[in-house]
Amino acid sequence: MLTLTENASTIVKTLVDQTEVGDDAGLRFSQEDPAAGALTVTTSEQPVPGDAVVESDGAKVFLDETAAVALADQVLDANVDQSGAVQFSIIPSAAPTA
Template sequence: MLAITDVAAEAIKTLTTDAELPDGGGLRISAPDPEQGLELSLAGQPSTDDVVLAGDGVSVFLEPVVAQVLDDKVLDVQPVAGSDGEQELRFAIGVQEQPEQPQA
């Protein structure tokens, strides 16, 4: 299942609050054209077949195909230098770190 870092959860809370989404609204991740990557948008509610991840006041809606692709990933926020030289925050997808297995 997609993991969400604390920093990403705070960013989602800020976005949904600023957008004045209704209760139950959240961040939706879809793939309208999978060859072009993923699309993030704010949604007042999930689509009928979306996989819903919710907790700590944050909701993320994933298209079923996106849920499969992101199953072993983590959603994070990273600072990136903007075109004006200022830092801006962007969502990023990374690989979940697996706990180390004890060696026999």
């Protein structure tokens, strides 16, 4: 399942708080056009039926079925660039050491 870094959790909470969509709100990752291969990120008042819900340090992320498969066992990181734009990045999670 997707995990969030501390930075990602903080930025997700900030983005959702700025939209004032409610206490159950989160960021929703979905794939609107399967041919494009890219995921769309939007704020959402609540998960859509069938979404996987990831919560981390008060941040909520909703993943549609395609996003949940694509982001399984990944780490979501985020930062804000010099122009104030949010940049998300996906990092493979570290494999457990034996």
